């Protein structure tokens with residue numbers, strides 16, 4: 001007889017049975033993991049077979065970690081797809097075949113992927129499908145503060161909202177089970193402060209969650225018979241089973257719509273292990289979700305306040321009975337959540353259903369701000385205002401903020417090829433008062449002084465297309481559209497086809513730095529590398545552009561300023577869509593080739609004011625180069641008309 | 651213990667917080683959490699890392715909540731000083747990285763005012779970690795010099811061996827020796 005063992009899980013605050021088989025693995029499985037790493041770890045432990053995504057802060061490290069853990073999952077297929085839509089579709093095909101799949105993206109990526117995601121909600125999946133969509137309250141590195149919980153509701157897809165890295169770990173596992181049980185994709189929606197926080201996580205301890213899970217990654221199916229669990233399917237046996245359910249037609253969509261509504265209704269009757277009502281029998285109560293829940297608990301401990309709390313871990317379908325019980329016990333409720341008032345709206349509607357006169361304070365009532373993160377200080381202030389506590393107790397204990405610190409905005413790296421490209425375009429277009437349409441990538445930083453070569457930026461791929469609309473309405477103006485290499489593959493090609501076919505006289509500048517740089521350096525179809533560690537013939541951007549029929553196509557090195565400027569000038573002179581490809585690698589791909597230094601500066605400050613390289617600084621009214629930061633690109637030497645900038649060989 | 655590490659993108663604040671977290675874990679801390687504000691930091695923006703251990707739910711430290719502030723750059727030290735508890739400890743690198751706004755004349759980097767502010771509001775230890783790192787032949791190890799200095803001042807609750815083990819298990823193997831040297835030099839700098 002096997003002896004039963006127990007272990008205390010900190011997160012759930014309860015004892016959990018651990019079977020004898022697993023107890024041997026417990027030693028040393030306490031790992032310090034980033035939220036994103038925890039998600040990847042949990043997916044691998046859940047037997048995920050396909051991982052795809054498109055890079056985007058704060059989600060990028062999930063897929064990168066999965067690639068690192070590939071040794072633990074020899075059958076894993078992993079790719080950075082060309083964009084989020086492709087990622088979801090590739091994953092869907094695998095999930096139709098019974099394979100468990102993970103898709104990763106940031107919140108704006110979900111906009112790109114929304115077409116397949118909306119339809120997949122009707123069609124459903126066979127293998128568990130977890131779509132991780134990282135939201136970015138703040139926003140810290142995004143264009144919008146959209147709330148994926150709302151998107152999930154709109155798409156009729158369940159969504160889990162982790163409050164910490166360890167919960168992200170548990171929820172990922174639960175999401176696979178949920179997806180498999182419901183036959184639908186499930187969204188996991190961590191936010192920046194979960195993705196980029198790390199915590200010591202008991203991996204082995206949490207593995208118990210999988211005892212019940214009889215999914216076999218080898219067979220791509222759920223095994224009722226334990227014996228099958230470790231047996232592969234016979235060689236060559238297809239996993240995909242033909243069935244009319246995989247073809248979306250209006251009558252099917254109609255039928256599924258009703259089924260899904262019923263299914264979600266039924267789900268909402270029960271709560272998950274991540275939803276909880278901590279009943280302290282107080283008249284006042286606080287409801288929260290996501291990282292706000294974690295910070296709230298710290299605030300309450302610091303304030304020494306004991307109060308009833310409702311935690312929502314699955315905002316859709318919301319645990320209605322649990323919400324009702326919470327409301328039945330309270331008279332006045334504060335709702336704290338980042339982004340949209342999702343939990344608040346659930347409570348407002350339940351209040352109507354149960355017919356109790358409860359005051360609900362949140363974003364709808366104007367009590368809590370709609371935009372931005374909820375930091376410790378904000379949460380503390382809201383809690384104090386809500387409970388009528390004074391919040392000034394430690395004012396005199398705080399160090400006053402300084403007024404002498406200069407702002408430090410992000411800038412293009414010293415030696416970045418984009419700086420040279422922007423400068424060449426600017427020089428070529430001098431006197432023309434052009435309009436510069438930018439795009440998403442490091443090169444969005446081209447908007448800053450002194451370059452100021454980004455007048456618009458909307459979303460991935462919009463530089464090329466916005467330029468066309470501007471040209472139609474400003475026919476006498478020179479219009480440039482900028483796009484990076486990864487963005488070109490993600491969503492630039494269609495926009496370029498639009499320009500060529502409609503013969504719009506815009507000048508498209510492709511900034512090809514050979515990598516997806518903004519998110520830390522991921523391969524794309526132009527790089528020749530894949531996430532499976534294989535080489536693939538790179539797709540030649542120039543050939544693609546030519547194949548689209550663009551009449552003027554030239555490739556050149558932006559650091560060769562003389563010819564770069566000439567090339568842009570002829571592109572502008574060309575009547576019709578023109579494309580210049582500036583090709584030079586991101587500095588993170590190359591070793592520092594040499595250094596530059598200033599000797600006998602005459603103090604004209606041209607190098608400082610023209611190009612804004614962060615390694616050039618001013619001391620005693622002369623320009624100096626920080627030899628640590630300088631990456632030896634030589635642009636400043638071209639700019640210095642006095643010839644005072646010298647090359648130093650390393 | 652609550653630690654805030656501040657610096658400029660590329661200075662290795664995240665690696666430093668990883669090492670401290672690893673050391674805390676190895677010395678038996680029940681729970682360790684770290685949090686970063688990275689975002690666009692890679693392009694030379696301000697970066698901030700938080701490290702907490704103990705019975706807490708979130709890694710984010712509020713203003714006035716840090717026991718220790720390590721700043722890898724001077725004005726970032728001033729910017730983030732309000733995170734420090736009154737009477738808390740601080741180690742600040744005196745090396746300056748001037749933001750572009752300063753070179754362009756849109757902002758000023760007033761070293762005297764910045765140092766004055768720090769001294770007025772704390773009893774921070776200043777060290778020229780950059781000079782030490784450069785003397786070791788690699789300015790990239792400023793972060794480890796700073797950890798050494800914090801340890802040398804007695805601001806870290808870990809044993810020296812634990813920290814060295816944490817460095818070894820965190821940095822790339824080819825940089826282990828350099829980083830251990832940097833750590834020792836950081837300690838020495840506080841003994842002068």
Ligand code: SF4
Nearest residue numbers: 413416442517586587
């Ligand atoms: S990471 Fe590369 S592309 Fe981005 S700013 Fe730096 S050099 Fe330029």
Ligand code: SF4
Nearest residue numbers: 415613630631634636
């Ligand atoms: S060569 Fe000049 S422009 Fe290029 S990185 Fe060095 S200082 Fe900056």
